[in-house]
Amino acid sequence: MAFRCYRADLILPMDGPPIPSGVVQIADDGTIIDVGGPSLAEDKPCTYYRGVLLPGFINAHCHLELSHMQDMIPTGTGLIPFIRDIIRKREAPLEHIIDCARRADEEMRRDGIVAVGDISNVDHTAVVKKHSPLRYHTFVEVFDLWQPSHADEEYRRASALAEQFDQAPHKVSIVPHAPYSVSYALFQRIRSEHTNGLSLSMHNQETAAEDEFFMRGTGALVEFYHELGIKIDAFEPTGKTSLQSILERDLLPGNGPVLLVHNTQTTREDIRMTQNRLESVYWVSCPNANLYIENRLPQYRLFVEEGARVCIGTDSLASNWGLSIMEEVRTILRYQSYLDWKEVLRWATLHGAQALGMDDTLGSLTPGKRPGLVHIDMDVDAPQPMKTYRSHQRIV
Numbered sequence: 001m002a003f004r005c006y007r008a009d010l011i012l013p014m015d016g017p018p019i020p021s022g023v024v025q026i027a028d029d030g031t032i033i034d035v036g037g038p039s040l041a042e043d044k045p046c047t048y049y050r051g052v053l054l055p056g057f058i059n060a061h062c063h064l065e066l067s068h069m070q071d072m073i074p075t076g077t078g079l080i081p082f083i084r085d086i087i088r089k090r091e092a093p094l095e096h097i098i099d100c101a102r103r104a105d106e107e108m109r110r111d112g113i114v115a116v117g118d119i120s121n122v123d124h125t126a127v128v129k130k131h132s133p134l135r136y137h138t139f140v141e142v143f144d145l146w147q148p149s150h151a152d153e154e155y156r157r158a159s160a161l162a163e164q165f166d167q168a169p170h171k172v173s174i175v176p177h178a179p180y181s182v183s184y185a186l187f188q189r190i191r192s193e194h195t196n197g198l199s200l201s202m203h204n205q206e207t208a209a210e211d212e213f214f215m216r217g218t219g220a221l222v223e224f225y226h227e228l229g230i231k232i233d234a235f236e237p238t239g240k241t242s243l244q245s246i247l248e249r250d251l252l253p254g255n256g257p258v259l260l261v262h263n264t265q266t267t268r269e270d271i272r273m274t275q276n277r278l279e280s281v282y283w284v285s286c287p288n289a290n291l292y293i294e295n296r297l298p299q300y301r302l303f304v305e306e307g308a309r310v311c312i313g314t315d316s317l318a319s320n321w322g323l324s325i326m327e328e329v330r331t332i333l334r335y336q337s338y339l340d341w342k343e344v345l346r347w348a349t350l351h352g353a354q355a356l357g358m359d360d361t362l363g364s365l366t367p368g369k370r371p372g373l374v375h376i377d378m379d380v381d382a383p384q385p386m387k388t389y390r391s392h393q394r395i396v
């Protein structure tokens, strides 16, 4: 069989330990044939890359449909003013929205991203995803702003929308927006209709106001509802964090990957309780968006110490400077450089593929998979290797 051979200072297969002076053989159609040490390259022509070779990146959280909002919202205002701006400014001609989404899709491809977990509230991006070589899992998002009488209607609307994104090889599921915007009745409806084994995503603990809302029934979210003229009589404070309140009521599906997104306020107790109650939970971090909106990052140390599986997303161009998983990795390691950089790259690849249920073909350099191949030009033996980053590109 015809194949190409690549070698590098370090290969990160992700399904096993790093391989110094490693070699990877890949068939012309991108299927991994073999991965191993230098002896694998003997007598064969093999292209050398300085630095690291690893599988294609997975963007576990994006909002492609907000790509036209790049540079429209100021940084550092906090989540609630941000949401206010999204609502106020998102209208635009459909042609422009689609054009921006298409360019954002291309930007992700250039970054070495091979699959995306993407939130949709409307059908604008269906045509872009249909023709994209990236693999998408669309999370059709629902919320009823704590109006349980609207729960069924909102769910029906989401079902109709989900059909438009249901185009193989892409996947789709209906998901709750966030604990503060979804009534228990709507949570229950989502849970009862959820397909076994399919991924589900939820924004989680992105702002201190979310926990304050659940613990005491006060704060900026209560004011936000008031400002919108929406009565939230169905809501009662629980004395617990938002995540613990949802878990105690058993409102998330017990099987299939659950992606919790942002987690900047998440405590050790939250992590422990979640890992105990849910079979398969992934903590999605979007550090650049967190810095853009709230100027705050999750405490990654807690997640590592608790053995939690972290993956990485970009969020939307409305709340980020670009859609690059490599940039997210660099941000994490710039601010919390005690982390093992090779482990953070596993978050960016294998964990994301597992979270989206795409690890049958993506996420690791396992023979038989077609995960793509990314080269990062850097000095792997430097004291802080990621500080020596020069560039990166997808080569397969």
Ligand SMILES: [Zn+2]
Pocket: 061, 062, 063, 119, 203, 261, 315, 316
């Ligand atoms: Zn989001």
